[in-house]
Amino acid sequence: MSRTVLPGVPYPLGATSSSRGTNFAVYSENATGLSVCFFDEEDKQTDCIELKERTAFVWHGLVKGIKPGQRYGYRVEGPWEPEKGLRFNSAKLLCDPYAKALTGEVDWKAPIFPYDVISGDDLKKDDQDSAAGVPKSVVIDPKFDWGDDCPPQTLLADSVIYEVNVRGFSKQNPMVEEKLRGTYAALASEASINYFKMLGVTAVELLPVHHFIDEGHLIDRGLRDYWGYNTLSYFAPMSRYSSSGDTGGQVREFKEMVKSLHAAGIEVILDVVYNHTCEGNRLGPSLSMKGIDNTTYYRQVVDNPRYYMDYTGTGNTLNVMHPQVLMLVMDSLRYWVTEMHVDGFRFDLAATLARDQDGVSKLSSFFNVIHQDPILQSVKLIAEPWDVGEGGYQVGNFPVLWAEWNGRYRDTVRRFWKGDEGLLSDFAYRITGSSDLYQQDGRRPYASINFVTAHDGFTLTDLVSFNGKHNEANGDNNTDGADNNDSWNMGAEGPTDDAGINELRERQVRNFLATLVLSQGVPMICGGDEVGRSQRGNNNGYCQDNEITWYDWKLDPPRKRLMDFTTKLIQLRKNHPNLRRRKFFQDRTIRGSVVRDIAWFNSNGEEFHEEDWGAGWQRSLGFMLNGNTLGVTDEDGVPLKDNSFLFMVNAAADGVEFTLPPPPGDTPWHQVLDTQNVDDPFAESDIGDKVILGGRSFRVFCDGRPKLQ
Structure with a gap:
């Protein structure tokens, strides 16, 4: 199939569709030639067109008639000099570094390596076509109706982050439609969002x-x-x-x-x-940037560029x-x-x-x-x-x-x-x-x-x-x-x-x-x-x-x-x-601070001394956060205030009797949390002057009733 190629433009990089066709642009300093190849739905190459324009090391051209959905890849010509870090091999089809979508899997049994795998010699070039084993880049239509999408823009100080794997989160969730499980759509489902x-x-x-x-x-x-x-x-x-x-x-x-x-x-x-x-390293496959311009995209050992610098434990470093x-x-x-x-x-x-x-x-x-x-x-x-x-x-x-x-x-x-x-x-x-x-x-x-x-x-x-x-x-x-x-x-x-x-x-x-x-x-x-x-x-x-x-x-x-x-x-x-302060405690160090926004206590209800901090056997402590000293204002400029909290932690196996220090105000301490309570850790209760902090437990008290709803 004969296609018309116009000069196009060097930027933006990647494949950019328009009513005239699709502009392709890819950066390579050391290449001597670069072609874009097209594939049909059966993964057969239908055409390969040379991009002859080169501007500031960007090879580019607008191919008429190419529309969104078209599969493509690059073949790049240049010197095969692995000892100098140059690993060009036009037999290897390469993914566009700027591709907005990819289709297909890597076939490791296909000749995707630029060198002779049988001998294991990375200096010996392999001339077999790798196209059947390489994912194809896809020209996309970027149009999307975002409507009134408004990012929440939650302050980092107020954030609670949930680290999640898209696939694993919903793969076994019976509340998500089976055909959607393990996908972006499942993460956006009503069941998932309600859970979050x-x-x-x-x-x-x-x-x-x-x-x-x-x-x-x-x-x-x-x-x-x-x-x-x-x-x-x-x-x-x-x-x-x-x-x-x-x-x-x-x-x-x-x-x-x-x-x-x-x-x-x-x-x-x-x-x-x-x-x-x-x-990967010198023995890895050639799938994209390694074949487009290895010495540009990866860090090589300075005095022996055949080898890669590896600060990541994966074989290469960008x-x-x-x-x-x-x-x-x-x-x-x-x-x-x-x-x-x-x-x-x-x-x-x-x-x-x-x-x-x-x-x-x-x-x-x-x-x-x-x-x-x-x-x-x-x-x-x-x-x-x-x-x-x-x-x-x-x-x-x-x-x-x-x-x-x-x-x-x-x-x-x-x-x-x-x-x-x-x-x-x-x-x-x-x-x-x-x-x-x-x-x-x-x-x-x-x-x-x-x-x-x-x-x-x-x-x-x-x-x-x-x-x-x-x-x-x-x-x-x-x-x-x-x-x-x-x-x-x-x-x-x-x-x-x-x-x-x-x-x-x-x-x-x-x-x-x-x-x-x-x-x-x-x-x-x-x-x-x-x-x-x-x-x-x-x-x-x-x-x-x-x-x-x-x-x-x-x-x-x-x-x-x-x-x-x-x-x-x-x-x-x-x-x-x-509980989510936006400032450190009066910009003072913790130990030895006399500022009343935070105080540290031993089991006697006395403030910690230096020897308490240094006692290696000590596994329990209490500390108080004063809610009247947050150091920030609300939207109207009024100083923000909150309840004060008293925390007690005990990592020892045995329980400890704690004498409660006085609250910073007139309101007595009220229990908020006790991790030793299996049935209802948040059971509220009034307390006396002393409490037993159980072995390996965490208790929290508030000067007043906390907000749990």
Whole structure:
């Protein structure tokens, strides 16, 4: 078929349809030729057209007659010099880095590798056509009726984040129509939205939805990628999560999901993976950027560019120092905000994005560009502040606009409730917003994204049920996944019929959730923890797209009690600004403070002394938050006030008698919460001057009756 090709324009990059046809534009500095090839619905190549125009390293052309729904890919000519990092091979069909949709799966048995796989020599070129084994890019129609879509724009300080996998959340939910389960449409269903609203979360943080692929070794084991940290396209929504087809339908369905969640007041945050791609190291496949211009898009070892720099543990690292790659990341972020209406991003291994030639830097181009971007300034930016490279652990070191997953919070809270010694001081910092990490650089308590569990690691139920990981189903002889989990099984490994152990496990889960939701900072709940989700001791469920990771919605009485408990906790937090402060405590350090907005007490009702903080055996304490000293005003400029709260925590096995300190006002203390109460932890009661704080329990008191509705 003969098609007319006009010069077109170099920007925007990718495929842009119009009444005249479709403009194609792709960046490659070192290519000597570039063609766009078209495929029919049977995946047969129907035409291949050379793009002869080249402007500022962008190859471009407008192909007349090409409409939305058309499948395509690129073939790129250039030098085959792997020892110099150049891996051009026009026999390999390549996905458009700017494709807005992809269709099809990777076939690992097809010749998708640019080198001779049989010999394993990555210097020897392979000339077999890979088209049959590569997903095809799809020209989309971007039109969508957003109507009166209005992002909730919840303040980060007021947020409660729910980390969730699109597929696993609804795959076994009987309240969702069966054909929709595991899809964007299911997440937007009435049943799902009603659940999120009932629970009280303000945002769903979706595990990666950028189009990703299954690794070959997983397919060989009968497994596939569940988490999604194996990105092929930074613009295309994952087609596997679509119920409406993979030739553009996934784009519309994603937008419908966002629109529905917004209408319910729920924000959408994406977990994004701009640190690496699915193309692996020198022995990986050629699916997109590796074949388009390897030395532009990936970081090579400086004195031996045959090899890749790997700060991610996946084989490659995206070369964000290059202006074009930085532009790719920024274009992707802006696209998801402006065209897909998402409300924020959680950046996987974000320390990698901050690396320049000298290491991790707050002054890297990545941060500078984001900080001046008017679109991205208005969305939530959350860093996973570490990578696997030297100096990669950067908790507390990100710039002022950023919040961070607080790994120190997770580790300290786990160890404290397990009963480890010498943690009182660190525990105090964590539950009051981690001022030691975020106060001195212009940030507020909500810079700390607090979490006890996340997708990576044990679920909360497994954290209190297993001493060790049980990842045998992954096929790596239980060698994968973290070995140090700060977990404790309470006396039995895994499920047990021992009533005493089960009661203690339930209480510990309540302790963890109460600590998480009532800490200063922003709580992030790992989806399913609120209903006792278990992965059978698997702490690395990345490849378990099955019942091991899917949420089980058959709620027995203990799991139903846990869901109700979590719902009331979140409601308590939302109703009381004293539990989600926007400022640190008078900008003073915690220890030794004489400011009356916070005070710390021992079991005698006396304020903590320095020796109390340093007592390694000490596992209990009380602290008071004064509701009259929030330091903020309402919309009319009137100083905001709230109830005062008294917290008592005891991680020791035995109970402790506590003398209650006097409340800051004239209203006596009133019990709000006791995690030792199995049947009704929120039972209200008046109290005397002394109380018994049970072993491994958490009690909360309020000067007056709390707002739980």
